[in-house]
Amino acid sequence: MNFDKYYPFKAVPLSYDIKALCPDISEYTLYFHHDKHYCGYVDKLNSLIEHSPLMQNIPLEGLAMTEDKDIRTNAGGIYNHELYFASLTPQYREPSAAMLGKMNASFGSAEEMMKKISGAAMGITGSGWVWLAEDRKGRLDILVTKDQDTIDLDKYTPLLNIDVWEHAYYLDRQNRRAEYIKSVMNIINWVGAENRSNFT
Numbered sequence: 001m002n003f004d005k006y007y008p009f010k011a012v013p014l015s016y017d018i019k020a021l022c023p024d025i026s027e028y029t030l031y032f033h034h035d036k037h038y039c040g041y042v043d044k045l046n047s048l049i050e051h052s053p054l055m056q057n058i059p060l061e062g063l064a065m066t067e068d069k070d071i072r073t074n075a076g077g078i079y080n081h082e083l084y085f086a087s088l089t090p091q092y093r094e095p096s097a098a099m100l101g102k103m104n105a106s107f108g109s110a111e112e113m114m115k116k117i118s119g120a121a122m123g124i125t126g127s128g129w130v131w132l133a134e135d136r137k138g139r140l141d142i143l144v145t146k147d148q149d150t151i152d153l154d155k156y157t158p159l160l161n162i163d164v165w166e167h168a169y170y171l172d173r174q175n176r177r178a179e180y181i182k183s184v185m186n187i188i189n190w191v192g193a194e195n196r197s198n199f200t
């Protein structure tokens with residue numbers, strides 16, 4: 001995935017059919033999530049920086065880590081959601097042997113890693129994100145960010161993320177976040193995660 005993007009930003013269409021993630025994530029949820037929430041961040045960021053040549057010269061990743069809260073929130077809203085939609089797939093495949101090796105080295109086992117990801121997602125108060133990321137030595141880490149904050153992209157390469165805002169699941173699951181997290185695990189795009197790694 002190429003995040004080396006500059007103003008004006010354009011919404012990226014889903015790479016799968018809007019119904020393709022059913023029953024784990026409904027068409028209704030995906031429509032609002034992609035077409036309303038995500039596209040809303042694209043429009044908002046473009047309007048925030050339309051008169052700022054300085055900001056227009058900063059790539060999306062930089063804007064997602066800037067100090068200006070409004071710009072950071074909306075750039076993060078783009079960056080985080082593009083990774084999230086790419087972190088899901090209707091064609092689930094188990095992690096490769098190489099990826100499993102990385103999970104074992106970092107967490108002891110894939111099961112332990114999944115348990116930690118679920119625990120991190122359940123532990124978020126309010127809105128936020130869980131990330132599986134790789135540090136500069138190739139070690140995997142699980143990180144949490146609040147609101148639309150992105151992880152430190154100078155220190156980590158994000159492999160996948162999970163949106164833990166209520167809008168990601170409320171229409172389907174109401175307040176049953178654990179069900180949503182379990183569903184997401186059924187549709188994680190491990191091939192995409194491995195492709196983002198610098199070490200496999």
Ligand SMILES: [Fe+2]
Pocket residue numbers: 033037081163165167168
């Ligand atoms: Fe979201």
